[in-house]
Amino acid sequence: xxxxxxxxxxxxxxxxxxxxxxxxxxxxxxxxxxxxxxxxxxxxxxxxxxxxxxxxxxxxxxxxxxxxxxxxxxxxxxxxxxxxxxxxxxxxxxxxxxxxxxxxxxxxxxxxxxxxxxxxxxxxxxxxxxxxxxxxxxxxxxxxxxxxxxxxxxxxxxxxxxxxxxxxxxxxxxxxxxxxxxxxxx
Numbered sequence: 001x002x003x004x005x006x007x008x009x010x011x012x013x014x015x016x017x018x019x020x021x022x023x024x025x026x027x028x029x030x031x032x033x034x035x036x037x038x039x040x041x042x043x044x045x046x047x048x049x050x051x052x053x054x055x056x057x058x059x060x061x062x063x064x065x066x067x068x069x070x071x072x073x074x075x076x077x078x079x080x081x082x083x084x085x086x087x088x089x090x091x092x093x094x095x096x097x098x099x100x101x102x103x104x105x106x107x108x109x110x111x112x113x114x115x116x117x118x119x120x121x122x123x124x125x126x127x128x129x130x131x132x133x134x135x136x137x138x139x140x141x142x143x144x145x146x147x148x149x150x151x152x153x154x155x156x157x158x159x160x161x162x163x164x165x166x167x168x169x170x171x172x173x174x175x176x177x178x179x180x181x182x183x184x185x186x
Contacts (some may be wrong), residue, residue: 008041015049019058026064030091031052065092065100073104077117079104082148114149114157133161141168 009017017039021027027035029050036046053059063089072083080101087097121143122130131137137158144154151168158165 007028009039010041011045011048014040014045015052018049018053022053022058026067027059028064028090028092029059029061032059033096035089061092061096062100064090065096066103069100069104073108073113077113077120077147079110079113079144079148079150082146083151085148110153111157114144114153117144117149118157119145127161130136131158131165134164137162137164137168 014036018032018036021032021035032053033046033050036049037043039044050059068087068090069083072078072086078086083104084097084101087100088094092100116141118127122140131140140152141158144158145151155165155168158168
């Protein structure tokens with residue numbers, strides 16, 4: 001079955017479409033622009049619609065980035081790097097994303113966050129016994145890195161549970177610059 005192309009919209013319908021899209025999920029400026037360009041009958045209507053939404057206060061990347069960063073920190077317990085990567089994938093401008101992440105994580109104890117993350121992921125398990133095995137130790141380290149925590153603090157916390165955690169410093173992901181650096185803009 002062939003996929004029917006989306007119906008192209010005039011300026012008024014495009015504004016309604018944008019408003020509906022923003023009520024269902026917070027979108028960044030660039031995400032909304034891409035959606036509108038696919039549906040616009042005239043491409044010159046897209047900047048006009050975006051300007052109206054900005055003027056009305058419905059489109060604000062800074063507010064969206066602050067909200068996402070706070071949610072990811074408080075409710076999901078993720079680290080700075082992961083939150084930055086998620087904001088960049090939402091096509092939020094790098095300076096805005098960096099500012100939101102820095103504000104959300106100022107005064108936050110990363111070591112305490114790592115401990116809470118491990119407790120949540122390995123609920124009901126004795127971490128000392130579990131992390132004694134090298135494969136479980138490496139797995140826990142990878143989970144921490146993917147959750148956005150720094151290699152140094154991850155190793156520091158894992159050392160409390162396993163003597164072999166010192167060997168994680170030789171682990172390829174421990175020095176991988178891409179995990180700590182923000183993802184380039186899309």
